[in-house]
Structures are given as structure tokens and as C-alpha cells.
Amino acid sequence: MDDLLVMLRAGLPAEAVLTDPDVTASYANDMASFCDAGTPAVVVLPRDVEQVRHVMRTASALGVPVVPQGARTGLSGAANASDGCIVLSLIRMDRILEVNAADRIAVVEPGVVNADLSRAVGERGLYYPPDPSSWETCTIGGNIGTASGGLCCVKYGVTAEYVLGLDVVLADGRLLSTGRRTAKGVAGYDLTRLFVGSEGSLGIVVKAVLGLRPKPPRQLVLAAEFDSVAAACDAVVRIMEGGHTPSMLELMDRTTVHAVNAMANMGLPETTEALLLCAFDTPDPASDLAAVGALCEQAGATTVVPADDESESELLLQARRLSLPALEAVRGVTMIDDVCVPRTRLAEMLNGTAAIADKYDLTIGVVAHAGDGNTHPTVCFDANDPDESRRARESFDEIMALGLDLGGTITGEHGVGVLKKDWLARELGPVALELHRGIKQTFDPQGILNPGKLF
Template sequence: MRTSRETLVGALEADLPDGAVVTDPDLLVPYRNDQASGAEAGQPAVAVFPRTTGQVQAVMRAAHARGVPVVPRGAGSGLSGGANATDGCMVLCLDRMDAIRDIRPADGYAVVEPGVINQRLRDAARTHDLWYAPDPASRDWCTIGGNIATNAGGLCCVKYGSTRDAVLGLEVVLADGRVTRIGRRGIKGVAGYDLVSLFVGSEGTLGVVTEARLRLRPLPAPPTTAIAVFPDLVSAGLAVESIMTVATPSLLELMDATTLAAVERFQPMGLDTSAAALLLAQSDLPGQAGEAEADAVVSVCEAAGATESYRSEDPVQADMLLGARRLAFPALERLGAWLLDDIAVPRSRLVETINGIERIAATRDVVIGTFGHAGDGNLHPMIVYPREDPDAGRRALAAFDDLLDLALKAGGTVSGEHGIGVIKRRVLADELDPVAQSLHDSIKQAFDPIGILNPGKALPLRP
């Protein structure tokens, strides 16, 4: 008699192309988890690689009929454990659905499949003098489907918003295999509930995105860059608060001393490692307007106590500094074991939060390198500790939880752009009141009544 697993595999192989169903345990290892450190992962029973919406429907029907958990997966670049497998699950890999189906300059949108790499879409849009704004640090390898699942952000969020602000419409396969198209083709539209926004950031718990209609913008002017060096993090935080009252920068990024030193060791480029913090701001207004906005940022930084503040006249230097910011994560990652946090607070509480991060590092006796999107209050404190040191690991975990508590006490959130996944699920209930938790449960029940879509992720953890 065939086992239920054999029956499932047989059904999948009947509907999918050769090579699209993988059961070999050794070949399944790369699909167990994403890049999150410290996130638990199980052993999947099977991984599938559909190429069409119809094949995704067949996969979901087979899973639904047998009650098999399904974990949707893009490039595995996530940092919350949102794509981590559970024991006995099916990993639904969407990276082979990678077509850019259409770009419509007159209507200002592109139609893409979920496996399209973020940077590839940006490059394709550029050939039409258009621009896809969301630019997470992993844009060279992360997929649009994963960006939608986590509502990914990036350096340009401060002016252009996160992925949700770029999604006009979606094609989604539901838990039982039904398919629906939601959203609109124009820039405006308010008919019905905003189901598109509901799916963006749902981390694969409500349905599987198989097509996205994404807003494209006119290609911005070459940026004008302002740089400021600060003797302490508090002065940098005060500068951020003031900058946002006089300018609308297209990015406003912060790196602390620990991060600057790590980046300089990783890739020497002459960074001032004696500084306590560096702010990098850009204006994408054209010509003299951009120069004036950058000059306003420089003046604010000087007033806040910057030891050095200037507008870069050299695009090469500006690109180098922006590259340094993008190297923050890989540079710190090389220093040892790590836990990356992703808190966001109101800008008026930024100084308080930065002070709190420093206190936590001292109290827990851990190294924390802080970088992030200061302009929208989204900080990435990265805890680094020695490998093979259990006591240091315990202190790091305690510091991680302290940082989440710090964000909530400042009126912020435990995740600005990485998602809840596995690693923050236990604290989500601290952010959501009981009524909001009940609404989450009701929404999940409506879309996935038997609970097969990405179980154990994103929703508040129940006692």
C-alpha cells in the first residue's frame, strides 16, 4: 500500500514537469531555511518548482486535499525565518516563475512573476526611463515575491515608501487552489476592501502570489549627496529629526562606529573610523533644487553638532559611501555569530532609542553595530558575539529581546521591513492588542481554514 507521502508525490509528479518535484533529503537541505540567524527550521518532505499559475494551483489542490503544510519560498534571502520549513511540509519554490510579462510606460506599471529578481526589474524599467523604487539591501538576489511577502523596504523608503506602496494588483492562488485577481491597473481605485494591502506583508500565510502589477515611476535625476560625521550617536539622531522637517531626502542612512569599523576592515575605503556615527543623505531633485536640498541637510547637521558635514561634489565618492552602507550587514556578519534586529520607532523617539541600544549593549555585555534607514526610524541593531560561546549566545538572545521591548516602549514596532517570521512571533502579541489578535485569527481562518499555508509564521504565538 502506498504511503500518504508517496500518494502526494505521485499527484505532484503527474501535474508538474520532470525535475520539478524533489524528495532527496540531501537536495532538500538548501530549502530548509532562509538567512535568519537563530530561527528554528524543520525537515521538509518535498520541494516543488512550478513554472505557471496553473501548476501552483495543482500544487495547492494536492496539498489541501491531504492537509499538507505548504511553505512558499522565493530566493531565501529573508531575515526572519519566514521561509523556514516545518517538519513534513512541502516547500513551494517560486524562483522558476521569473518572467517580466509586460512593461507599460504609458500606464506606469510592470507585470511580473514572483521569481523576478528585484534588480532585474529595476534594470528592465530603466530601459524605458522608468524606475522601480523599493530597493532592499539584497536587491541583487531577492525576488519580488519575497519582497511582497514581507513588505520589503530599502534605502528609498523614506521618500517612496515600501513594497506595499508599489503594488497595484496581484494574482493569488488561495489555500484550496482557487485563483483570484485583486487590485487595479490605474494609479487610483477604491472599489471594495483593499485586499492587495492585506496580502502584502502576510508572509505567505494567506495565499501564494503568482503575478504582481507594480507601479513604476519616472527615472529620478542623478542624486546629490550630503555626508556628515558626528562625535556621538545622540547628535546624529537629533540631526535626523531636524532634517526631516526641512527636506524630503530620497535616502537618509546611519552607520555607527562599530559598523564603520567593520566595513573598513571588510573593504578598506578610507572611512573615518574615529567617528561615532555617519549620516548619508541624498536628494534626487534635479539640478539646483537637489543641491539646495543637500545644502539644507548639511546646515542642519552642522547645527546638530557634526564635526564634519559637506555636500559631495564627486559622484565616485558618493557611490563609495552608499556602497559602504550596503556592506554593513556582510561586514558585521564576518565578526562572529550574529542576531539582526529590525525595529522601527517614530523619528521623535530616535534619540531615545539610540541611547537605549547603547545601554543594552553595555548591560548585556555584547557588541551591537547599529545601521539603518534613519529617515523613517527603521534601525537595524546587529548583535555580534563569539561563536561556540554559550554564555555569549544567551546574552545575545536577551539583548535581542531587550531591543524589541525598547522599540515597543518607544511607540514603535518589532519589525520595520524584515517581517515577523519565526524569530519575532513570540513577541507579536505584545504589539497587537487582543482585538487586533482576534482579527488576525479571523482573517487567517477566512483565507486558510485548515491552516496549511506557512504554519507557525507571522501570527501571534498563542500560549
């Protein structure tokens, strides 16, 4: 410990090295439930690339594990500390270095908050689409680490599709540049994509070149009520089969609707079994919403209400963004699943989840990025009740097994972290897992980067 602190302080300002146990303990974990966290030896908050390189050279020389962190809004334990580690918090590296309208790129440091970037490029008539629910607080580095998504994925895709190039500090302190600033390029293996979603296990992202789009028109939202989940999911299939490209296509089940009303008095229809929200940011969104509204009615919607203006649309979007906080308020703690299935199996996923909730006598609300089949079954439980906590964990595992049985994946955007390690092995299989471990060995032969995560 003494050697570690002496070496760290030799290349870092005093205020960048935190050792107070009460302070370091506050950096021990992210927002995931049921994920063990260790006690960090020290927390380091660098402000530039050379300071990060110094940390990694020190860690490599001493064989000390390093856990990179952003805003710790993650939901899989990927940012949880391990015993005796260096927590490397990148939140002070928060500069937007460049916004280039002609090349449609932004160059940013990892600690830039997603919403801050969106606003900055918006002032230039540009748009950075990935918008996780925690976009007001989560950082670009964390988004890259977990390959996060958001409400707009159905039209615009996820973080990986906007990361053009990276500067990465490797485990031994070397600086690697990957990717490009150009609109296209296929020189060599795509190392950029390899780092996206690697959860800090291969290197520390210290700069990112991000693709941008022209700023779209303001979107209008339609709300459709259904008396069954099956009817709502049928509407989703009809919309996508019809060739429509909504900017958002979200589903809230009855449990979620009730939770949002209880928390925020939103006035959502509590008689509905499923509420579908569809948005378009096209030049004529009213026409697109009318076409989708007709498809919803054909699928059995009991009520279809298109928003008249942007303020009504924003109210519906706010209801959707409140879903997870509202479900957390039901029992005090939630365990949020992140299972993505083919759109055609969406109804089976939601109905199967409801059966699991009945089996374990638990409240499980489901909110979904329905347009891309990404469901968030959210188990509500009392963490102070051992039996309820046990049932919550068992139900979580059954939900993930259901997703795999339906041809899906254990995570669409939250990552693996600690929470889903065993399930990743099941999804990948032994051959793919062996190759993953071989890649990890190549980039991190000492195994010091975010140990105990992924596999």
C-alpha cells in the same frame, strides 16, 4: 508520502519535484538566526500558475502544509520549512511580463529579482523604488510577502505602496485576482494590501502589478560626522522638520563604521560616533545638500562633506550597503533586529541599544534608515559559544522591548516569521490578534499555508 509524490507528479514535470534529502535540506531555512526549521517532504519548483494551483489542490486534498519561498534572503524565519511540508519555491517563475510606460506599471511573476526589474524598467526611463539591501538577489514575491523596504523609503515609501494588484493562488487552489491596473480605484475591500506582508500565510502570489515612477536624476550624497549619536539624530529631526525630502537618509554608528573599514578598507572616519549619509535626486542636488549640510552643522556635525560627483556618491552608498555583511564578519554570526520608532525617539533607541550591548558584553552595531526611524541593531556573536548565544538572544529581546516602549514597532520591513511571533502578540494585543486569526481561518481553514509563522 507516496500518495503526495504520486499526486504532485501527475501535474508537474519530473524536474520540478525534488526529493533528494541533501537537496531538500538546502531549502529548509532562510538567513535568520535562532529560528527552528523542519525537514521538508519535497521541494517543488513550478514554472507557471497552473502548476502552483496543482500543488495547492494536492496539498489541500491531503492536508499537507505548504511553505512558499523566494530567494530565502529573509531575516525572520518566514521561509523556514516545517516538518513534512511541501516547500514551494517560486524562483523559476521569473518573467517580467509587461512594462507599460504610459500606465507606469510593470507586471511580473514572483521570482523576478528586484535588481533585474529595476534595470529593465530603467531602460524604459522608469523607476521601481523599493530597494532592500539584498536587492541583487531577493525576489519580488519575497518583497511582497514581507512588505520590504530599503534605503529609499524616506522619499519613495515601501513595497506596499507600489503593489497595485495581485494574482493569488488560495489554499484550495482557486485563483484570486485583486486590485487593479488603474491609477486609482476603491472598489471593495483592499485585499491587495491584505496579502502584502502576510508572509505566505494567506495565499501564494503568482503575479503582481507594480506601480512605477519616472526615472529620477542621479543622486548626490553628503556625509556628516558627529561626535555623539544624539547630535546625529538631532540633525535628522532638523532635516525632516525643515521640509526636506532626501532620497536617502541613513545613519551608521561607530561600531558599524569600524566594521565596514575592517572588511573593505573604505577609509570611513573612525573617530566619529555617528556617520549620517544624506542623498538628493532632485534637479539641483548640490543646493539641497548645502541646505542639509548647514542643518547638520547647526546640530553639531564636526565635519560635513558633500560628494562632488556620482562616483564619490556611489562609494558612500557602497559603504552603507556593506554594513550588514561587515557586522556579520565581526563574530561570524549576526542577529539583525528591525525596530522602527518615531524619528523624535531615534536617539533614545540608539543610546538604549548601546546600553544593552554594555549590559550583555556584546558587540551590537546599529545601522538605520534614519529618515523613517527604522533601526537595524545587529547583534554580533559566536554561534559556537552557548553563553554568548544566550546573551545575544536576550539582548535581542531587550532591544525589541525598548522599541515598543518608545512607541515603535517590532518590524519595519523584515517581517515577523518565526523570530518575532511572541512579540507580535505583545504589539497587537488580544483583540487585534483574534481578528488576525479570524482572517487566517477564512483564507486557510485547514491551516496549511506557512504554518507556525506570524502567530
